Amino acid sequence: xxxxTKRNTRQRTSIIDFLKTRKEFISAKELYxxxxxxxxxxxxxxxxxxxxxxxxxxxxxxxxxxxxxxxxCGSHHHHHLLCRKCGKSVEFQAPEAEALAERxxxxxxxSEMEHRLEIIGTCQECI
Amino acid sequence: xxxxTKRNTRQRTSIIDFLKTRKEFISAKELYxxxxxxxxxxxxxxxxxxxxxxxxxxxxxxxxxxxxxxxxCGSHHHHHLLCRKCGKSVEFQAPEAEALAERxxxxxxxSEMEHRLEIIGTCQECI
DNA sequence: ATTGATAATGGGAATCATTGTCAATAAGCC
DNA sequence: GGCTTATTGACAATGATTCCCATTATCAAT
Numbered sequence: 088x089x090x091x092t093k094r095n096t097r098q099r100t101s102i103i104d105f106l107k108t109r110k111e112f113i114s115a116k117e118l119y120x121x122x123x124x125x126x127x128x129x130x131x132x133x134x135x136x137x138x139x140x141x142x143x144x145x146x147x148x149x150x151x152x153x154x155x156x157x158x159x160c161g162s163h164h165h166h167h168l169l170c171r172k173c174g175k176s177v178e179f180q181a182p183e184a185e186a187l188a189e190r191x192x193x194x195x196x197x198s199e200m201e202h203r204l205e206i207i208g209t210c211q212e213c214i
Numbered sequence: 215x216x217x218x219t220k221r222n223t224r225q226r227t228s229i230i231d232f233l234k235t236r237k238e239f240i241s242a243k244e245l246y247x248x249x250x251x252x253x254x255x256x257x258x259x260x261x262x263x264x265x266x267x268x269x270x271x272x273x274x275x276x277x278x279x280x281x282x283x284x285x286x287c288g289s290h291h292h293h294h295l296l297c298r299k300c301g302k303s304v305e306f307q308a309p310e311a312e313a314l315a316e317r318x319x320x321x322x323x324x325s326e327m328e329h330r331l332e333i334i335g336t337c338q339e340c341i
Numbered sequence: 342a343t344t345g346a347t348a349a350t351g352g353g354a355a356t357c358a359t360t361g362t363c364a365a366t367a368a369g370c371c
Numbered sequence: 372g373g374c375t376t377a378t379t380g381a382c383a384a385t386g387a388t389t390c391c392c393a394t395t396a397t398c399a400a401t
Contacts, residue, residue, distance in 0.1 A: 094348060094349070094398075095397080096349060096350080099349085114387090128350060128351035128352070130389080134350085152386095152387090153358080153387075154387065168322055177322050179318055181318070191295060191308070191333060192295060195295055195337070197333075197336060197337050198335055199336050200333055201334045202333045202334065203334075204329065205329060205330045206327055207328045207330075208319040209324060209326050211324070220377085221368055221378070223368075224367090225378085225380095242358080255379065255380040257361090257380055257382095260359065260360075279358090280388080281359095342401100343400105343401080345400090345401100346399095347396105347397090348396085349394105349395080349397085350394080350396085351392100354389105355388105355390065356390085359385085359386090359387105360384080360385070363380100363381100363382100364380100364381105366378080366379070367378075368377075368378085369374105369375095369377100371373085
């Protein structure tokens, strides 16, 4: 993450600065209209968001209308995939799970969500 | 679920029968091409899938390309949302989690996935 | 500070899953 | 069989996202 492959442009900076002021998930289009003053093109917003996701700086999830929604990552929470036979374990991140926890908890009136996710399966060597 | 509001048509029956033979998630388009012999229109497939989802007979999740993928519900695996103060617990289902477990496990060469997901938060009464 | 190589921008067109439209058809009831 | 009405399906429309490409901006080297 934080691959230093991108140049610092006014647009990219504005987008990141805007995201820093935002705790909730936001869609590309919403970002576009809320940033109207900053004169950033919609294509640029899509590109920047996509880069930020690839660098691991943004969490994404796709809402029920098929629209992607973004939020700056907090600490990098991770989960485990475990083999039920040999115990081999693989770490992974799951922004979907972060987002799911937020949405589900919020929909029930909960706040300050944490979550635990564990996937158990049989690894290739143990089949 | 299983709201008996729909007529039994050849098309609807074919779609359900096809889904019964399928363990993995499938998209509407894939279903359409795999069922070519059955002469069912794409609109009809979308409508039927949407009805089945509303009746609670199908699990859905939206993949990374924004395409919806469907699978007949199996046993209704569920998860818990817990309050960290009073212990109040709410059951919920999360097809996304089912799908996530499948995908992630498979991507690491694992099979026969199970998973556990727990969300912990503070409920409205305990704030 | 200027230059030059190259990455980033933006606006419109293109893509592609999904939904809407509506005339034709088929289910289910008498 | 005949009737009422939901369902179907071909096609158009929608809408988020990506592609295209001429123009512009960044930044390291001069």
